[in-house]
Amino acid sequence: MPQLNNDYSRLSSAAHDFLFRDHQMVIDGQEVAADNGETIAVLDPSNGKTVGSAPAAGDAEIDRAVRAARKAFDHGPWPRMSPGERERIMLKFADLVERDRMLLAEIESVESGRVLGAVAAFDSDLSASCLRYMAGWATKLTGKTMDLTAPYAPGMKFFAYTQLAPVGVVAAITPWNVPLCQAAWKIAPALAAGCTVVLKPSEMTPLGALQFAKLALEAGIPAGVVNVVSGNGRTAGAALVSHPMVDKISFTGSTAVGREIARIGAEGMKKVTLELGGKSPMVVLGDADLAKVIPGAAMGIYANHGQNCCAGSRLYVHSSIYDKVVAGIADVAASMVLGSGLDPDSQMGPLASKGQQDRVLGFVERGVASGAELVTGGTSLDHEGAYVRPTILADVDHGMEVVRDEIFGPVLSVMRFDDEDKVIELANDSVYGLGASIWTQDVNKVHRFAEAFRAGTVWVNTHNILDMAMPFGGVKSSGIGHDLGEEAVLQNCQVKANVINLT
Numbered sequence: 432m433p434q435l436n437n438d439y440s441r442l443s444s445a446a447h448d449f450l451f452r453d454h455q456m457v458i459d460g461q462e463v464a465a466d467n468g469e470t471i472a473v474l475d476p477s478n479g480k481t482v483g484s485a486p487a488a489g490d491a492e493i494d495r496a497v498r499a500a501r502k503a504f505d506h507g508p509w510p511r512m513s514p515g516e517r518e519r520i521m522l523k524f525a526d527l528v529e530r531d532r533m534l535l536a537e538i539e540s541v542e543s544g545r546v547l548g549a550v551a552a553f554d555s556d557l558s559a560s561c562l563r564y565m566a567g568w569a570t571k572l573t574g575k576t577m578d579l580t581a582p583y584a585p586g587m588k589f590f591a592y593t594q595l596a597p598v599g600v601v602a603a604i605t606p607w608n609v610p611l612c613q614a615a616w617k618i619a620p621a622l623a624a625g626c627t628v629v630l631k632p633s634e635m636t637p638l639g640a641l642q643f644a645k646l647a648l649e650a651g652i653p654a655g656v657v658n659v660v661s662g663n664g665r666t667a668g669a670a671l672v673s674h675p676m677v678d679k680i681s682f683t684g685s686t687a688v689g690r691e692i693a694r695i696g697a698e699g700m701k702k703v704t705l706e707l708g709g710k711s712p713m714v715v716l717g718d719a720d721l722a723k724v725i726p727g728a729a730m731g732i733y734a735n736h737g738q739n740c741c742a743g744s745r746l747y748v749h750s751s752i753y754d755k756v757v758a759g760i761a762d763v764a765a766s767m768v769l770g771s772g773l774d775p776d777s778q779m780g781p782l783a784s785k786g787q788q789d790r791v792l793g794f795v796e797r798g799v800a801s802g803a804e805l806v807t808g809g810t811s812l813d814h815e816g817a818y819v820r821p822t823i824l825a826d827v828d829h830g831m832e833v834v835r836d837e838i839f840g841p842v843l844s845v846m847r848f849d850d851e852d853k854v855i856e857l858a859n860d861s862v863y864g865l866g867a868s869i870w871t872q873d874v875n876k877v878h879r880f881a882e883a884f885r886a887g888t889v890w891v892n893t894h895n896i897l898d899m900a901m902p903f904g905g906v907k908s909s910g911i912g913h914d915l916g917e918e919a920v921l922q923n924c925q926v927k928a929n930v931i932n933l934t
């Protein structure tokens with residue numbers, strides 16, 4: 432039985448040295464505190480203890496960070512250096528992330544509660560992978576040439592071409608669920624395009640991003656290009672997105688805040704990309720291979736404790752196999768070993784905070800009160816950590832809150848179906864459209880569902896697979912634009928048209 436409280440004697444000496452102290456922000460290549468001296472305590476969700484603090488930036492620090500990014504963009508070397516040089520420095524940055532793989536994972540595990548091995552494989556390795564993939568784009572951003580007709584200028588000849596120019600200063604705002612990865616996903620494509628960045632991570636998990644910014648400096652990224660400010664959303668976050676010197680806002684977080692940011696972006700005529708919430712369906716047809724479905728759908732919902740924007744939180748199972756699938760996933764859920772992130776025997780850590788634990792348990796309670804069958808889980812542990820047992824609510828009704836709203840925790844809502852047309856309708860009957868998966872062995876049905884799902888990503892016989900090469904984004908209330916893939920780099924560029932008179 433793993434320990435429920437993190438045992439800090441398991442930490443490396445590097446992680447010990449880093450944690451349990453006051454941290455500073457990284458602005459213009461310098462470590463700085465907030466002028467007003469205010470800080471935010473960072474808590475370990477396995478025990479509620481403070482494991483460090485970060486400055487609570489106010490308007491003055493946000494202004495300082497944005498001005499540093501502006502100066503670095505308007506006058507500094509980063510947007511002006513050759514693409515090959517940018518690529519080389521980004522590859523060095525990736526090597527440093529790989530060098531500090533375990534330190535970064537330890538920081539992230541302690542501040543977010545997630546299991547250390549998974550954090551190393553996901554946050555650290557995917558961050559290095561993201562930097563490497565995006566570094567390659569620096570040398571591959573090209574424009575086009577075109578022959579002009581210009582009927583109003585007879586006899587004249589022009590040479591015209593487009594360029595992909597960096598968009599400028601990017602304000603990036605990220606949530607707490609995979610904090611380091613989210614920072615890398617925002618910073619890496621912006622760097623490849625030649626932009627400068629001010630990142631504000633979640634107030635719950637700022638420490639990994641602060642360390643990430645120091646690695647950027649060590650790699651040789653010039654001062655002012657990557658700035659990381661810490662602070663609350665309603666103060667520091669709001670000041671950052673509304674700053675007039677910001678050209679682009681790249682936001683990942685809740686749909687409610689995303690909507691507010693879209694409004695602010697429109698007022699300032701800024702480019703805005705939004706990665707928001709989800710309520711992704713997993714549809715299992717009667718011919719599906721249960722050996723894939725049961726572990727695959729269980730991980731579709733329980734990976735990262737369900738704190739995953741594209742988590743498969745709605746499961747539709749054909750009635751011919753419904754009982755077997757529900758029983759199989761319930762066995763996986765009931766056998767998952769809960770424990771603190773630093774204990775190697777843990778398979779699932781606490782949720783990110785007590786507030787999140789209360790929120791998730793509230794959804795379960797209301798779901799059961801409205802008629803859902805609680806198959807397994809649905810409770811916390813008898814401990815102060817923010818643990819929630821992996822949960823299944825079966826035979827839910829499509830109108831229930833647990834089917835409509837994003838829970839962002841380890842709660843699976845299951846429904847049975849008989850008719851394929853009807854299940855497509857139900858799968859698409861959501862304000863969200865981030866991910867969707869179809870589980871079948873029939874290739875014709877694969878194509879039918881892949882086309883019919885209204886979602887940014889469709890998976891077949893799997894769920895939650897993300898990769899640097901694959902654009903990730905949503906439709907409807909799940910967002911606008913993409914992180915990752917070529918699309919992410921292009922969204923940090925603006926197309927510039929140039930015309931030369933050859934007459």
Ligand code: NAD
Binds near residue numbers: 604606669686865
């Ligand atoms: P949140 O919207 O509360 O906060 C996200 C970030 O926005 C934080 O850094 C926060 O400080 C900041 N913020 C809050 N209010 C702000 C404001 N008024 N102005 C500017 N910034 C503000 O979300 P959260 O609780 O941190 O994260 C969970 C949400 O994120 C879920 O809805 C989840 O689906 C979503 N998410 C989406 C993706 C994706 O790629 N689509 C990935 C991860 C998480």
